Amino acid sequence: MRAWEIRERFGLDALTLVERKDPVPGPGQVVVRVRAASLNYRDLLTVQGSYNPRQPLPLVPLSDGAGEVESVGPGVARVKAGDRVAGVFAQRWIGGRPTPEVRRSTLGGPLDGLLAERALLDAEGVVALPEHLSFEEAACLPCAAVTAWSALVEHGGLTAGETLLVLGTGGVALFALQFGRLLGARVIVTSSSDAKLERARALGATDVVNYRTTPDWDKAVKEMTGGLGADHVLEVGGAGTLAKSLRAVRMGGQVSLVGNLAGLDAQLNLGLVFMQGVRVQGVFVGSRATFEAMNRAIALHRLRPVVDRVFALDEAREALQHLASQQHFGKIVVRVA
Numbered sequence: 639m640r641a642w643e644i645r646e647r648f649g650l651d652a653l654t655l656v657e658r659k660d661p662v663p664g665p666g667q668v669v670v671r672v673r674a675a676s677l678n679y680r681d682l683l684t685v686q687g688s689y690n691p692r693q694p695l696p697l698v699p700l701s702d703g704a705g706e707v708e709s710v711g712p713g714v715a716r717v718k719a720g721d722r723v724a725g726v727f728a729q730r731w732i733g734g735r736p737t738p739e740v741r742r743s744t745l746g747g748p749l750d751g752l753l754a755e756r757a758l759l760d761a762e763g764v765v766a767l768p769e770h771l772s773f774e775e776a777a778c779l780p781c782a783a784v785t786a787w788s789a790l791v792e793h794g795g796l797t798a799g800e801t802l803l804v805l806g807t808g809g810v811a812l813f814a815l816q817f818g819r820l821l822g823a824r825v826i827v828t829s830s831s832d833a834k835l836e837r838a839r840a841l842g843a844t845d846v847v848n849y850r851t852t853p854d855w856d857k858a859v860k861e862m863t864g865g866l867g868a869d870h871v872l873e874v875g876g877a878g879t880l881a882k883s884l885r886a887v888r889m890g891g892q893v894s895l896v897g898n899l900a901g902l903d904a905q906l907n908l909g910l911v912f913m914q915g916v917r918v919q920g921v922f923v924g925s926r927a928t929f930e931a932m933n934r935a936i937a938l939h940r941l942r943p944v945v946d947r948v949f950a951l952d953e954a955r956e957a958l959q960h961l962a963s964q965q966h967f968g969k970i971v972v973r974v975a
């Protein structure tokens with residue numbers, strides 16, 4: 639089979655398309671014929687070597703993908719050949735709270751990922767796809783969508799009539815926008831691009847702010863909410879945006895700390911947290927149970943992921959470059975077969 643490998647060293651230029659032996663499922667395992675994979679910011683960091691510089695190589699990158707079960711190993715009854723499935727981001731996270739063991743079982747590092755024609759997965763580490771989704775759409779779900787669902791629903795309890803602030807228009811952000819609307823929330827979206835903000839409006843954003851032309855976007859959000867602030871902030875910027883997110887959230891609200899697009903090490907006035915009684919909730923993707931709960935909602939509401947662009951398998955480097963350029967709106971997909 640064909641597979642992309644981070645081979646002897648990290649770096650986008652060193653990513654190599656190789657021939658690998660087809661995997662054979664052992665007890666409790668399945669082989670998935672991958673039809674599509676999708677990109678997350680983490681995959682870019684992994685290829686560049688900054689996500690985990692101690693990651694043993696070679697590694698097949700990309701945590702997210704969807705396809706059909708091709709064969710199952712001894713003792714597997716949970717799924718069968720022909721089932722349409724996606725891999726669970728952390729193969730051994732079935733439900734409950736995460737553990738170090740869960741973190742050691744994530745696809746696309748440390749375990750081989752989905753940027754290959756076939757993937758060897760745990761039979762317990764796959765979920766059925768919502769029927770109305772294509773493989774390309776379903777490939778977008780495992781990391782970005784589950785993270786947004788965990789933040790808003792599991793940790794946040796977002797409900798109708800509340801206000802959600804979403805930073806940017808990347809993969810996690812647009813799922814948060816879609817889920818926010820599905821839950822009946824008012825959704826404010828920020829972006830560096832007016833054109834993207836128009837597209838966010840078309841997806842249901844009720845209010846928009848350009849964070850380039852309005853650097854005090856926290857104040858703009860306060861004004862939009864009658865001086866109160868947003869009930870929930872989906873925070874993907876990290877160090878560069880957290881202080882403003884804490885100014886844009888209401889007293890007693892929640893900031894879901896998801897990403898670090900604008901840096902990892904923050905210096906912060908902690909009064910912004912305790913004097914306002916804000917809950918700062920770290921979010922680490924989510925379990926299989928969360929993925930399945932989200933899929934029920936996606937199927938019921940026939941929600942479709944926003945696919946920015948689909949690349950061919952031999953264009954994986956270009957796909958990662960496109961992610962790095964931040965020109966995208968939503969998810970970038972690689973069609974595998």
Ligand SMILES: NC(=O)c1ccc[n+]([C@@H]2O[C@H](COP(=O)([O-])OP(=O)(O)OC[C@H]3O[C@@H](n4cnc5c(N)ncnc54)[C@H](OP(=O)(O)O)[C@@H]3O)[C@@H](O)[C@H]2O)c1
Nearest residue numbers: 679785806807808809810829830897898899900922923964
């Ligand atoms: N904790 C977890 O479990 C988890 C799971 C998934 C992702 N993440 C993290 O979440 C972040 C987003 O991931 P992703 O895959 O959705 O990324 P992505 O698709 O690459 O998002 C890129 C977009 O984010 C926006 N952005 C960048 N810098 C920003 C800033 N300073 N302020 C506001 N928006 C900014 C930009 O939107 P505009 O172009 O509209 O300006 C950019 O196009 C990453 O840090 C990722 O590592 C964490």
